Amino acid sequence: EDKVVQSPLSLVVHEGDTVTLNCSYEVTNFRSLLWYKQEKKAPTFLFMLTSSGIEKKSGRLSSILDKKELFSILNITATQTGDSAVYLCAVGYGGSQGNLIFGKGTKLSVKP
């Protein structure tokens, strides 16, 4: 059965800390791995990764994919209270655009 597993499930840090969120997957016909941030309702897109070893960066956030070991990490440096959210990892597979398998998310709380 296809699955996406995220760890840890929750994390509490202080402003300025660096955090690493993990996502492992076992999905047939893997196409892409995506990271989303969900603060209240609508998940918002962060990154899409399709190739191993190529880091994607956006400000203090970065992510990398390892297709051999079937995992991805999301790094957040110099965390801020505004980074508090649930971070979702999702895997796209086959030829479908809209069918993603989501992990259960990592709830990050950043304390001032």
Add this chain to the structure above:
Amino acid sequence: KAGVTQTPRYLIKTRGQQVTLSCSPISGHRSVSWYQQTPGQGLQFLFEYFSETQRNKGNFPGRFSGRQFSNSRSEMNVSTLELGDSALYLCASSFLQGRTGELFFGEGSRLTVL
């Protein structure tokens, strides 16, 4: 550019009733997907529509159905509601050019079944 719009935002129903939720995708987006989000199961795929055709369906009972109109707007329907159907229902749209994989989500419809 307006985002994905879902209506209603909140609704309360009783067991046995049915409900219809609506989703208007971003202008120009032709693909619409629906997800159910619960604390225990997380986000689970319901179905995906493109050009008024259902392309994929998740592992949900037949009480869950949907459709897409010629203007790409989509509706989903849940019949004979059960307590376990209480959830946040999220709609997402994408622009099918290449295979970007990026979905744009609406803020969801929060359904409570009593």
